[in-house]
Amino acid sequence: MKILIAEDDPQIALSLKKNLTGEGHFVVIASDGEAALEEIEKDSFDVLLLDWRMPKRSGIEVCRQLRNDGDQIPIILLTALTDISKKVEVLEVGADDYITKPFSFDEVCARLKAVVRRSGSKSKRLTFGKFRLDLIAHTLENGEERIKLPEMEFELLHYFVEHRNLIIGKEQLSEDVWKLTFLPDTNFIEVTIKNLRKKLKALGSVNYIKTIYGEGYSFIDDEE
Amino acid sequence: MKILIAEDDPQIALSLKKNLTGEGHFVVIASDGEAALEEIEKDSFDVLLLDWRMPKRSGIEVCRQLRNDGDQIPIILLTALTDISKKVEVLEVGADDYITKPFSFDEVCARLKAVVRRSGSKSKRLTFGKFRLDLIAHTLENGEERIKLPEMEFELLHYFVEHRNLIIGKEQLSEDVWKLTFLPDTNFIEVTIKNLRKKLKALGSVNYIKTIYGEGYSFIDDEE
DNA sequence: CCGAAATATGAAAAAATTTTCATTATTGTT
DNA sequence: AACAATAATGAAAATTTTTTCATATTTCGG
Numbered sequence: 001m002k003i004l005i006a007e008d009d010p011q012i013a014l015s016l017k018k019n020l021t022g023e024g025h026f027v028v029i030a031s032d033g034e035a036a037l038e039e040i041e042k043d044s045f046d047v048l049l050l051d052w053r054m055p056k057r058s059g060i061e062v063c064r065q066l067r068n069d070g071d072q073i074p075i076i077l078l079t080a081l082t083d084i085s086k087k088v089e090v091l092e093v094g095a096d097d098y099i100t101k102p103f104s105f106d107e108v109c110a111r112l113k114a115v116v117r118r119s120g121s122k123s124k125r126l127t128f129g130k131f132r133l134d135l136i137a138h139t140l141e142n143g144e145e146r147i148k149l150p151e152m153e154f155e156l157l158h159y160f161v162e163h164r165n166l167i168i169g170k171e172q173l174s175e176d177v178w179k180l181t182f183l184p185d186t187n188f189i190e191v192t193i194k195n196l197r198k199k200l201k202a203l204g205s206v207n208y209i210k211t212i213y214g215e216g217y218s219f220i221d222d223e224e
Numbered sequence: 225m226k227i228l229i230a231e232d233d234p235q236i237a238l239s240l241k242k243n244l245t246g247e248g249h250f251v252v253i254a255s256d257g258e259a260a261l262e263e264i265e266k267d268s269f270d271v272l273l274l275d276w277r278m279p280k281r282s283g284i285e286v287c288r289q290l291r292n293d294g295d296q297i298p299i300i301l302l303t304a305l306t307d308i309s310k311k312v313e314v315l316e317v318g319a320d321d322y323i324t325k326p327f328s329f330d331e332v333c334a335r336l337k338a339v340v341r342r343s344g345s346k347s348k349r350l351t352f353g354k355f356r357l358d359l360i361a362h363t364l365e366n367g368e369e370r371i372k373l374p375e376m377e378f379e380l381l382h383y384f385v386e387h388r389n390l391i392i393g394k395e396q397l398s399e400d401v402w403k404l405t406f407l408p409d410t411n412f413i414e415v416t417i418k419n420l421r422k423k424l425k426a427l428g429s430v431n432y433i434k435t436i437y438g439e440g441y442s443f444i445d446d447e448e
Numbered sequence: 449c450c451g452a453a454a455t456a457t458g459a460a461a462a463a464a465t466t467t468t469c470a471t472t473a474t475t476g477t478t
Numbered sequence: 479a480a481c482a483a484t485a486a487t488g489a490a491a492a493t494t495t496t497t498t499c500a501t502a503t504t505t506c507g508g
Contacts, residue, residue, distance in 0.1 A: 123346065124360075124473095136348075136359045138375075151362075151375075187498045190455060195496095204504055213454065213505055240463055360456095374465055412467050414485060421486095437484065449508105458501065464495070473493065478479100 001025045001116065001127045002044070006036035006062065007078065012101075016049065019105045023158040024129035033057025037065065039137055046072060046127055047116050049108070050095070051056075052079040054106025067094035072108035074115045078103070111123050128163045128208065128221045131200075133161055142203045147198075153196045160209065169216035193217065225249045225340065226350045226367055230286065231275040231302065236325075238272065243329045244391070246432075248353035250367025256281035256283025261289065269297060270351055271340050273332070274319070276303040284317050291318035298339045302327070350385045352432065352445045355424075357385055366427045376401075379418045384433065384443035393440035417441065 003020055007013040008031050017027040028045070030036035034056045036048070048066075050059040057065075063075055077090055090098045096115045099107060107202040116127075126133045132141045139146050139152045150155065159177050160168070173189055174180045197209055210218045231237040232255050245358055252269070254260035258280045260272070264274055272290075274283040281289075287299055299422040301314055301322040314322045320339045323331060340351075344389050350357045356365045362378045363370050373381065383401050384392070397413055398404045 033499090103449070138362070141495065164455085186498050187455080191497075194458090195458060211504095375476075376466065407468090410468050411485080415487085418486060418488090435474095435485070450508090452506090454503100454505070457501085459499085461498070461499105462496080464493100466491100466493070469489085471487080471489105471502070473484100475484070476482095477480085 001046045001129070002132060002141075003027045003047055003049065003111070003112070004036065004039055004045040006030045006033065006054065006059065007049070008032055008054045009051070012051075012078075016029070016105075018110065020109075021189060023078050025108065026130040031060065034054045036062050040066065040071065040073065044125075046081055046125070046132065047076065047112055048073045049076050049078060049112075063093045063095050072119070074119045076111055076115055100200045126158070128161055128164065128219075129206070131205070133157060133201070140199070140203065142205075145203060147199065149196075149199070152192055152200065156192055156196055160217070161221075164219045164221040166211055167215055172216070225270045225336070225354065226365075227251045227271055227273060227336070227354060228254060228258065228263055228269040229271070229273045230254045230278065232256055232278045232281065233275075234304075236275075239333060240329075240332065244333075247333065250354040252341065257283065257286045260286055262289065264295065266298065267348075270349070270356065271298045271300065271336055273300050273302060273336075274369065274392055277299055287317045287319050296343070298343045300335055300339055350382070352385055352388065352443075353430070355427070364427065364429060365427075371427070373423065376416055377423065379398070380416055380420055384441070385445075388443045388445040391439055391442050394442070413439070425437075 003025050005013050005016055005027060007016070007029070010031070013031065017029055017169050028039055030039050037048070037057070039045075040048070043176045050062060052059040054107045059077055063077070063155050064120050066073065066075070075095040079098050081099055081100045091130070096118070097111050099111055127136065130143050131144075133139075135158065137148070138151070139148050140157065141147075153175050156173070159173070170189055171183055174183055174195045178184075178189070193209060200208060208219055208221065212218055227239050227249050229240055229251060231240070231253070234255070237253045237255065241253055244251050252263055254263050256279045260274070261281070263269075264272070274286060276283040283301055287301070290297060290299070299319040301319045303322050303324055305324045320342070321335050325336055348359050350359065354367050356367075357363075358365070359382065361372070362375070363372050364381065365371075379401050382396070383397070394413055395407055398407055402408075402413070417433060424432060432443055432445065436442055436443050
């Protein structure tokens with residue numbers, strides 16, 4: 001997951017970044033409202049953690065502008081309790097959720113996942129750890145670097161991520177990814193898996209594709 | 225556009241099909257609620273024209289089931305005036321709009337376009353005439369046949385359809401599609417356009433990609 | 449430990465895609 | 479009509495992707 005933290009208090013921002021990075025996410029910090037808008041214009045993020053009060057442009061203004069621009073990024077507002085009178089107000093400006101300060105890191109994590117999961121069904125992107133698979137551009141990104149995947153490698157990874165944490169047999173891959181009605185008599189499935197593992201490794205992946213001897217493979221994503 | 229008409233009155237169904245086909249769309253008819261659900265399970269459509277009263281499963285039941293299943297296909301209910309007391313009821317079952325019988329073909333067309341346009345911003349598919357470009361699978365379909373486009377051809381067509389009815393110069397294509405900062409000294413843009421035109425022609429296309437001498441190209445879609 | 453089965457790996461062949469190349473066709477101006 | 483510029487076309491070369499092939503490695507059960 002690629003997360004933008006818009007927060008003018010460096011202590012909060014850095015603490016969140018440290019913890020979220022430790023969970024395997026890619027984090028960018030913007031210390032005021034304008035910088036946040038610039039980051040969002042420059043690049044895409046999976047979710048925005050947005051402080052309510054900030055210099056230059058407040059969180060509310062940022063939120064309103066994004067929604068007016070038609071941007072559908074999931075937004076979580078970080079607020080002091082006195083900042084809001086009702087949750088209705090949060091929804092009015094177009095945020096998806098809010099968290100009141102002080103907050104626990106566990107609560108931030110839970111809300112992040114819930115908000116991203118809620119919008120995920122319409123997403124044109126799948127995430128695992130700090131990785132993002134763009135379903136339209138057929139690219140894989142680790143937060144800093146993006147590569148275009150050849151078609152079969154993209155299809156295979158897409159299938160794995162959609163079936164993360166399940167055991168997928170080679171017959172299933174043959175049928176669903178390669179659209180074959182029989183197990184191939186050469187080992188191109190293994191070769192493609194090799195090629196994909198190599199690409200993931202080059203982008204700094206931990207070991208996502210696990211072999212289950214005699215059964216198939218499982219794409220392990222502990223964050224889900 | 226690929227349209228499913230769920231309507232038990234053959235006269236209405238056939239008349240709509242004839243007119244919509246004449247406008248360049250691809251139309252499938254289901255004559256009862258069950259057949260409609262089966263068609264939607266078998267294939268994907270851009271919009272569903274759904275008769276309120278039908279044998280086996282009413283339009284209301286179909287609509288409710290689709291929404292309960294999480295299906296987001298745009299739905300227009302076809303109703304007698306006595307069938308509804310308020311528009312609120314239509315929205316409650318999850319339809320996007322309704323048309324009261326008897327209706328004019330022009331009204332059907334206008335509502336179809338409006339409903340599809342409203343949901344189009346979240347679409348993973350672009351349509352022109354009877355064609356559909358799947359942004360995730362990178363396939364082009366004419367309602368009956370589907371081909372996978374090689375990457376550069378897909379990117380080019382995607383760019384054209386997103387900029388339909390505008391004039392696109394070769395410098396713009398070089399920059400935006402090929403990500404080059406200079407005009408190429410060989411003519412691969414023209415060659416790719418040739419290859420794409422050939423694919424469109426094989427699928428029964430009228431002439432979408434028009435050359436504007438000395439300026440570039442325009443993807444002409446009269447339906448928009 | 450051994451052997452068979454399953455899987456990983458690297459190289460090469462086959463196939464597909466992209467780009468280059470050369471020529472023909474079209475357009476617009478003089 | 480002639481000419482230059484622009485664009486279309488087909489073929490071939492270059493590049494990339496996919497699959498085949500052969501061998502090495504790993505796993506598991508006897």
